[in-house]
Each structure stands twice: as C-alpha cells, then as structure tokens.
Amino acid sequence: MATNPQVLLIMGSESDLPVMQEAVDVLCNFGVAYEMRISSAHRSPVRTTALASEAANRGIKVIIAGAGMAAHLAGVVAAKTILPVIGIPMPGGALNGVDALYSTVQMPAGIPVGSMAIGKAGAKNAGLFAVQILALGDERLSSALQAFRAEMDRDVEQRDLALQAS
Amino acid sequence: MATNPQVLLIMGSESDLPVMQEAVDVLCNFGVAYEMRISSAHRSPVRTTALASEAANRGIKVIIAGAGMAAHLAGVVAAKTILPVIGIPMPGGALNGVDALYSTVQMPAGIPVGSMAIGKAGAKNAGLFAVQILALGDERLSSALQAFRAEMDRDVEQRDLALQAS
Amino acid sequence: MATNPQVLLIMGSESDLPVMQEAVDVLCNFGVAYEMRISSAHRSPVRTTALASEAANRGIKVIIAGAGMAAHLAGVVAAKTILPVIGIPMPGGALNGVDALYSTVQMPAGIPVGSMAIGKAGAKNAGLFAVQILALGDERLSSALQAFRAEMDRDVEQRDLALQAS
Amino acid sequence: MATNPQVLLIMGSESDLPVMQEAVDVLCNFGVAYEMRISSAHRSPVRTTALASEAANRGIKVIIAGAGMAAHLAGVVAAKTILPVIGIPMPGGALNGVDALYSTVQMPAGIPVGSMAIGKAGAKNAGLFAVQILALGDERLSSALQAFRAEMDRDVEQRDLALQAS
Amino acid sequence: MATNPQVLLIMGSESDLPVMQEAVDVLCNFGVAYEMRISSAHRSPVRTTALASEAANRGIKVIIAGAGMAAHLAGVVAAKTILPVIGIPMPGGALNGVDALYSTVQMPAGIPVGSMAIGKAGAKNAGLFAVQILALGDERLSSALQAFRAEMDRDVEQRDLALQAS
Amino acid sequence: MATNPQVLLIMGSESDLPVMQEAVDVLCNFGVAYEMRISSAHRSPVRTTALASEAANRGIKVIIAGAGMAAHLAGVVAAKTILPVIGIPMPGGALNGVDALYSTVQMPAGIPVGSMAIGKAGAKNAGLFAVQILALGDERLSSALQAFRAEMDRDVEQRDLALQAS
C-alpha cells in the first residue's frame, strides 16, 4: 500500500478479501496508489464513519466499498463523504448476493453509490471505474486505459484466431 | 407523544408516515408511551446515530425503524444500541419493498434486527412485537395482549358467523 | 440445557441442528439458560402447540423457532403465545431458503414474528436478539452485550491492523 | 350452503372472499354441497385446528384452504387431517402472492398440500380439482366433468370462429 | 409394478427417476399398485397424450407427473383426463426448479394441477397426496395414513428425546 | 386474413388479442399473409395439436404462439411441427408474466421455441422475427426490413433533434 493513496478500499469482512483483490490488482496494474481497510458498517460503525469522513482530507479521490448480505457499507460510507463511492455487492450467503446487490444499488435519492456487478467481475470493474474517474485529471492514466482497452480487444482477437485454427 | 417514551419509532422519510402510523396506533391502543422521529441513515447520519446511541439512556426500551429501497436505517440504528431493534421494510419503488426487505432482514452476524413483513401488516406487527417485549416486564401489558388475542379470535368468529348467516 | 430456561429453541427437523447451534452458542456465551426442542408444525402439531402454549408458564421469556421450506413453525408457535418469537429461515431445498424467509417474515397483521436472516448468520443473530430482549431486565446481560460489541469492534480493528501489516 | 357438505372451504380472512367465490361457483355449478368458513391459522388457531380435525367425521371429503402472505392455513389444516387439502395462494400485499405461493406449495415431506395458482384462476381450479377427486367415486360428477371439458372446448372454438369472422 | 395400477407416474426424462422414486417408495409402503412411465410432453407428445387419455379406462385413479424446466408435462396430461393430476416440479437447470414450479402450479383456469414442492420433498408428498385421495374410498388406506401420521409424530418425539438426552 | 397465410398466430385466450395485435400489425405493414386463431393448449388440446400438425402442409412457414401464466402453448405447438415457433409470454396474473416467460423460454433440449419479451414489445418483435425468417427467401421482405431499420433510425434522430430544439 502507498503513502499517498488515491483510492480507499473498504471491505466489511476479511472474508471479502479474495473478491476485493480483483480491484486491487487493477489499481496495481495502473500504478494507482491505494489503501485497503477492513471496517464494518455494523460491527465497527465509529471507525467506518471516521474512515469515510476523513478520506477527502487525506487526499483520497475515490472510495470502493464491498460488503455482503444486507450490504450497508457503501451507503453508510457515501453518507459521510462527497467523494464518489463505488459499491461491490459480495456473493455468498443463502441469496448469493442478490441481497447485497439490492442493498448497494437501490440507494434512495440524495446519496449516490455507483454499483458494480456481484463478485469478482464487479470488483475488477470497480478498480477500472476508479481509474476511469482518476483519468479525468491524469493524462497518464487516460493513455494507460486506452492501451488497456486495445489490449483487451487484441486478446479477444487472439483467442478468436486460436479457435479458428483449432 | 409522551414524556417518558418506551418505544422510539424512526422513519427514513416523511412519506413512510402512513405505514408507520399502523405501529403507532397499536402502541396507543396498548397505552405505551412512544416518540416518533424522522431521521435518515443517509441524509442525516449524525442525527440518526445520536438518536440510536442515546435511546437507552433516555429510557427507551425498544426501537422500531422503517425505511424503503436500500433500507439501511434499521441496521445503522442497531449498530449503535443494544436495545432490540425492529425493522419495517417499506413498500414502494420499482421493486416494491423486496429491496427493503433484503436490506432489513439479511443482517450479517453480530448485529441483529428483527424484521417484520413489508408495509402496513409489518408495521402493525412491529407495534405488537414491541408490546410483547415490553410485556415481559409489565403485567398490565401481558393481560392486555391476552385480551387482544381473545378479541382477535372473537372477531374472526363473528365474521365467520356472519358469513354462515348470509 | 438448564433447569429454568429463559429461552426456548424449537427446530422443525433434526437437520436444522447445525444452524440452530449458532444461536445456542451465543446463549451459552452469555450464560443464558435455554431449552432446545425438535418439534414440527406439520408432523407433530399437538406437541408444537403445547410447547408454545405452556412456555410462558414455565418461565420462558423468548422463543426462537427455525424451520425450512414452507416454514410455518415460527408463525404457528407465535399464534399460541404472547412471548416474543424470533424466526430463523433455514437454507436448503431448491429455493435455498427464500421460501422459508417469505414464510417466516411475511406474517399477516396480528401475530408478529421477528425474522432474522436465512441460515447461520440469522441463527447467531437470533441468539443475540434474545439476549438483547432479556437484557432489558437484566443488568448483567446489558453489560455483557456492551462488552461483546466492544470486542467485535476490537476484533475488526485487529484484522484491519493485520491486513495493513501484511 | 348445504346440510351434508362434501367440500369444506376455509379462508384466512374475509377479504379473501372474492377469490374464494370462484371455487364456490364451480362447486355450485357441479351441484357439490360445501361449507365455507372464515378461520385464521394465526388469529383463531384453536377453531382452525378443530375445523380440520373434525372435518372427516362430519363427512367432508376435500378441504380447500386459501390464505395470503405467509400463508400457513393450508399447511396447518393439512397437519390435522388425512383428507386431501387444496391450497389457494392469495394475491395482494407487497409481494402480490409469491410469498403465499411459496408458503403453500413448498410443504416439507410428510404433510402434502396440493397447490393451485395464485388468485382467481387458482380458486376456480381448486373447485375443479375438488370435483375431480369427488368424481372418482361419483358417476354423475364424472359425466358432468366430461361435459364441462367438452363445453370449454366448444367455447374456445366459438371464440375462434367469431375471430375468423370478424 | 402392478397388474391393476391405481396410480400412474409419468416423468419427462429418465434423469427424473431419483426424485420420482420418493413417490414410488410411498406408494409401495402403502401397498398401492402403480405404473411408472417415461414420456415427454415435447419429445413424445403422442404417447403422452395416449397415456393420459387412456388412464381412466385402465382403472387409474390418480396421475403423478414430474418434469423440469418449462415443465409442461403435468398440464398436458391434465388437459387429456379428468383424473386428478399431481405435479412435481423437478429441480436442476440454471433456475433450479423455479421455472418448473411456475410451469406446473400457475395453470390457467379450467384445467387444474395440484402442485407439490420442488424435488424430493414434493415427490414424497405427491405419493402421500395420491394415497390420501385413494383413501377417500378405501378404509385400509385411511387407517394406514392415520398410522403413518402417528408414526411421524412419534419419530419427531424420539428425535426430540434423543436431543434432550444428548 | 389471407388465403395463403405464411404465418400462423395462435393465442391461448381471447384476452390475449390486444397483445397479439402488435404482431399482426407488423405482418400487415410488411404485407405478409397470416392467419390468427384462438386455441388453448389446455382447454382445446385436440384442435391445438391439429393446428400445429397441419400447419406445414397448409404452406405456413412460421408459427407465433402467445399464452400467459403456465404458458404451455408454444411448447405444445412446437412439439407437433418442425416449423420455427416463436413464443410470446403474456403479461398479467399475479406474477405478471414471469411465469409465462419461464414456461416459454426454458424449453428442455430437443424442441426449441424462440422466446420474445413479455407483452407488447415481445409481440411486435415476434412479428418482426417472423418477417426476418421469411426474408431469407424473399428479396422484397429483405428490402422492406432494411427500409424499416433505416426508418427506425431516422425516427430516433427526429426525436433527438426535436429534443435538442425544445
């Protein structure tokens, strides 16, 4: 983790780490400094509130919050900051993340959370969405994103060619 | 409302009033002092936290929280008090309360919320559940509840007799 | 199990035991005397009705009922007692507990059940919710709950610190 | 209603009457004697249990039970009789009958309920299903059902011809 | 299988056999003669139609039909007979039986199907429901069902006693 | 309707007419001869089977089938013809067409149905899909479809321009 993080990642529980790692990997690949914390909306509400309230003053630009079941974390964080908050609904539990999705995306008017898909795809996209926001003020990231898109396109093409050749 | 409320009702928005009124009516009928407040988990997080934190010291015994969509209110309140918190998922919105139900009932381990049904039936039952909790230490309420149950039974019987006679 | 149980746990089937154990563990940790019974709303209706009807006279304060699929147990029990009844929807079956959730939480007006989340998280919270209700009249439990909350908070902090150090 | 009813219809609430009437109309059309009662699994459990337990001795052959939300009525009745019990999930409430459907159809092994569709179509079919069961031992009903089927077929044909002619 | 079957079981695919076996086991235990057939509403429509049309003349009293996904089997069979048809929605596929449940239970007015729960619990109950229907005209089955109910009750009691003793 | 219809539309009930009309309007606009019939999979199974079996010999090229609730019509028709069958799940009923969608689209392997969206949008697209299939062997329809697409594009553009000007 970095001295001057631009992105703060908060997860509600240690068990969310494998999913959150997808977002971290993206930030690492783009050379974006981040800080990753464990803090629960319910079990450590004071520390969660503090993390959210102080983020902007510490130079954080974007917050990514991931939680499962009745996933209040992203909403609770969003209520305490005007930084953009990206939510990742965690899979698992009997409803396998539909509860987390509805708890994250169906925010009432006034306090927005930008929700990603449930689970690892959502976590990877959370990292990319954070980079896309940061790239609005960062030429280097903007170029890196364009290269990433071109690389994705080439990767699909390579797999397609391999399939044709098989 | 009363000088020494035993039940604190919090709703996320003024528009939840017609549903919350069902709980209030029950408390009135049983002569239970209550206080009803509007405070949002997202739009007024500081006041919501304060209401929850101070409730026990003010003599409150049970909290009823009603909210819609990504209904974080009951969970946010429950995280700041050890009083029993009863949640009422509000209907409305495109998902008509399924989102509020999942956001209220699917609380992760550690911070319980006792969820009622979506809407007015849930609100009435929230009032009754609060009375049932208070009745554990209040002989008068215990008797009143037994009378209420007998009355409900008689009411069903009357309607049944009327149907037979029709 | 204890001579003068304060909490009665009823499960519809032996197969619900691993989930119910989460509630039992909480009660044990808080030193709350309990009794755990197997009785089905459908397969042993007479004994279920008797358990519910006699609970208050035996000194029971709170009932926790867990059942799966068309989970009628909590509602059937609640109809025969004015004690607070906490429902745990069991996971499993083709719908993995959504049926049990709706059958437990969507109680019609008049007979409340306080529903927890589906499965183990819900069972643990059922135990905690029972303790929170009992703590209204028990200073020792009230202090123990506050200590439990502080411990949960510290536990999250420890895990967060470990993550920062890793 | 009739002196020696063969079919007992029970509804959980007076408000279910317009839906139950669809079943009654079918029974009337087929000349099947019936008795219709209001009794709730939750609000009048003793009377509901008695209705179910005594049905067989009174000469009842089939029971039709309709209830909404966490619809325990059909299951509670089925637990107290070995007569075939047909369930009608009532529409209405925030979930518009999905809760009633799951609470009616997802009965655990041991106590069957034959569930119909949610609402009026289900109620009409409940009446027909009862007649089909009774027809196993009643030549007149068997003939009447065959005539009813032929009439339905002709009715579709008439509508089709009218459409072609329009 | 028996010379003069009273119950006809039809499954849409060989893969449904482990679920259907639950119904067969019940029929065997109650000494009810049955016939079990594989026939698909879609892949062998002529034979399915014939099985349904001829069932009554062959002395069949009740038909049990189990199918998965867009489970049309029970409805297609019911359209060709006035015998009571019991549907078992099969689990499996991406929707794990919710599609089969809706395709079985949501029959339009006119042609009833009595739907059981998804999967093995539903299949066991299908067998029991068939026996309950047959018991209306069979004293022996009526007594056997009462014994079965008493046995189930005792079984729950035994498990409860074992739990108390553990 | 036409002497040599290329498209056969079947609806399960007269009440489906307003939705089916959307498909008819498309066929009219493209000058495709059609025949529209009312026939139910359940209430008039023999005529439904006959309509499907004889369609190919009568020169029909595509069948469009619309039904609601447990919508077996498209599947029953598809089982009796090798012509492409397009299904329209009808809205309405307590589940508002989710049941019809699952009953139409989740066909088991072997007998395909091409499902459209629930309701009027699906019906319009059913007409267009039929035209697209017919256009494979009909130059005039192919040109007409291209013109239709261009017109749709222009229509969006006009509305966009109007919005800019407002």
Next chain:
Amino acid sequence: MATNPQVLLIMGSESDLPVMQEAVDVLCNFGVAYEMRISSAHRSPVRTTALASEAANRGIKVIIAGAGMAAHLAGVVAAKTILPVIGIPMPGGALNGVDALYSTVQMPAGIPVGSMAIGKAGAKNAGLFAVQILALGDERLSSALQAFRAEMDRDVEQRDLALQAS
C-alpha cells in the same frame, strides 16, 4: 468449420465454449456449415459490429449469439443485421444466468432476438432452431428434422420400455 457457412455462432468469451459446443454438435449432425467466432459486445465492439454487419453478404443465414451476465451480445448483433439472431443466455456468475436471460430475451420493440433457455439445453435448441429456419428452404434438412423428431420419440420409448423391464 466450413467454406460457406450458413450459421454464424458468436460467443462473448472463450469460457462459453462448452455450452456453445452443444449448438455446434447439432449443426454438425445435420450437416450444416457453420463458423464459430469469439467476439465480445464490450471488449471488442468494432469486430462484433463488423461480424454482424457483414454476415448477410457472406451468405450467413442465421446467427447464434451466446453471452453471460449483462448479456448484450445478441442484442448488439441483432441491431446490425436483419438476419434472425438466436440468443443463448449463459449460466454462471452470482445470478447463474437470470441476468443473462433478462438481458437477452427482454429486447425492446424493433430489434428481435429469439431467446433460448439458459445453458446447454438452450444451446442445443439454438442449433435445432437454426436448422428449423434453414429447413424452410431446404428439403434435405426438413426430412432430417422429421427423422430426428422420430428418433427422439423412439429414444423416449426405448427408455420407457427399459424402465418397464427393470
């Protein structure tokens, strides 16, 4: 793959191959020339658009598109061609294909996609549906389909006979 393919299969990701193979197997069995490509609506939008736009001129008659989660592929392809497009919703992800189903089948009016069931059954049926469309102008395929239907019927009969004999 073939020199003059009649069917173009596009999948959004290499991981969809095991499902798509079911469609390919059908085309092979019927001797229909096909081309299978990997191209994503999101990661390689230009190539996806080109594949769709050029398909008709290359002699393609039918396009089969399979994708998962927010499955835009079939719709994006359908927007760029007047050939019939068949969609296969892929299972997997936290919602196991319900998201892919809704994203595929719920196309707004104007651009139809014929959706199959989620997963392998849907893929097999996609292949069959393509053959049924091609058979409208190909006597050989028409005969082959009739033979295939007869074979399926016989196969069910064989399994039924084996069950009777067991």
Next chain:
Amino acid sequence: MATNPQVLLIMGSESDLPVMQEAVDVLCNFGVAYEMRISSAHRSPVRTTALASEAANRGIKVIIAGAGMAAHLAGVVAAKTILPVIGIPMPGGALNGVDALYSTVQMPAGIPVGSMAIGKAGAKNAGLFAVQILALGDERLSSALQAFRAEMDRDVEQRDLALQAS
C-alpha cells in the same frame, strides 16, 4: 443545454424523459453544463456509437445513460469510451425494471458501468454522482455539494421538528 457540456445524458427512448429529467434538474441546480440526447443502442446503433466515441474529444467528462428492459445502452456506450459511464435502469414493462437493472449492473469484467437505482431515485443520484466526480477537479462543485448535504440534513430536521410539533 450548454455550449461546452461536461455531462452527456443519453436515453434510449423519448419515454424515458420524465425519469432523466431528475438527473437534469440536479445538473441545473449545480450549474453543470450538459447535453441530453435520444439514441438507442438497438434502433440507432451507429449514432449511439458515435456519441460515445466522440464524447471525450468534445470535452465531455461523464456520461449518464438510461434505458429500460434489456437495457444495453449504458454497456454499449461504455464499450466505446473511457469516460465514466453511469447507468440508470428504467422502470416499466412487465418486469418493472429488474430486467433493466440486471442488464445495466451485471457488466462482465473489463467494461465498468456505475449503476444507480431503478427509476427517478436512480436518475437523481446519477446527476449527483456525476457532480461528485466533477467535484474532484472543481472546488466550486465541492463546496456546493457540501452545502447540498447540509441542506438535506436540515430538511430532514425541519420535517422531524414539524412532526414533533404536530
């Protein structure tokens, strides 16, 4: 609309205007220049692609896309730009926006869309989320957002006080 828009709003259909207006109102209140366009992913794919591709060069910073049913618009736009894309699932249709929600939020890994709630609450939050992103590089917007939050808090307080006084 403005000469140098910072936010581009695209809706799939004119009928989405009342919902989109909620986002526009927010942008107006914050003095953010915007451009609102009608363009469909399916009916005008070329213009949609052009709008997305050229947005960054025209100085657009954030894109808001709203569409209903199988809502591909946000994903199709996101695939053609590295600007942050915010999706608004439109309510309406038989599934009332669940289809649009899944089609918007469940984006596969690689191309993120930040999804808001279904309907007007989501649209208002989309406007706010865009402002929060723009505020990262705009001191004036940052202050305005803080004022907006304080105003929301005060508004809740006023309504609470009015309720206490009533």
